[in-house]
Amino acid sequence: MTLADKTAPSQTERLSFEFEFRHSPAKVWRALTDPVLLAEWLLPVVGLELAPGAAFTFTAQPMPGWDGRVNCRMLEIEEGRKISYTWVVGDMDTVVTFTLTPTETKTGTGTRLSLLHTGFKPTQKQNFGGARYGWKLMGGKLVDLLEKTP
Numbered sequence: 001m002t003l004a005d006k007t008a009p010s011q012t013e014r015l016s017f018e019f020e021f022r023h024s025p026a027k028v029w030r031a032l033t034d035p036v037l038l039a040e041w042l043l044p045v046v047g048l049e050l051a052p053g054a055a056f057t058f059t060a061q062p063m064p065g066w067d068g069r070v071n072c073r074m075l076e077i078e079e080g081r082k083i084s085y086t087w088v089v090g091d092m093d094t095v096v097t098f099t100l101t102p103t104e105t106k107t108g109t110g111t112r113l114s115l116l117h118t119g120f121k122p123t124q125k126q127n128f129g130g131a132r133y134g135w136k137l138m139g140g141k142l143v144d145l146l147e148k149t150p
Contacts, residue, residue: 003139007132013120015132017139019113023146025100028111029080031145032098041141043070050077056085066090087117092127094119115139 006016021028031037038045043058054074062068066089075095076084084097095118103110115135120128 003136003143005132005136012122012125012128014116014118015120015128015135017115017135019111019115019139019143020103021111021113021143021146022105022107023111024109025080025102025111027146027149028100028113031142031149032083037145037149041145042138050074050079050083052077089127092120092124094131 002020004018006018007014031041033048033050035045035048038048038058043060045056045058047054047056049056052074056072056074058070058072060068060070069089071088072085074083074085076082076097080100082097082099084095087094087096095116097114097116097118099114099116101112101114103112117131117135120131
């Protein structure tokens with residue numbers, strides 16, 4: 001399994017990551033949509049409903065300058081293939097999109113997972129850097145979770 005930061009060096013408006021998993025798309029999809037699993041690699045989630053327009057919230061320990069809440073609204077969902085939602089922290093209103101593509105591996109079907117985090121404004125360089133760091137950290141946790149989850 002690999003995690004690659006595909007963000008162009010000059011890019012400041014969108015982050016792009018790609019994962020290659022030996023796990024099936026169904027297993028990866030579960031890690032992206034099951035509240036119990038999301039809490040293990042991303043953040044605890046409240047009110048997650050897999051329906052366009054549904055509002056939900058990721059929660060974390062509050063820190064100076066952040067109340068620990070990520071307010072989201074489901075934009076698009078294609079069962080087992082794509083999930084996209086707003087990611088709002090303070091005045092940062094961005095969009096996170098995960099796209100799953102089946103791949104062939106030596107042991108069967110694997111998954112290429114693309115992660116795009118778009119909508120950063122030129123004045124949000126610190127947010128962009130923080131999100132880049134955060135997705136690398138959480139992406140590593142996703143890799144670990146998939147290894148230990150049946």
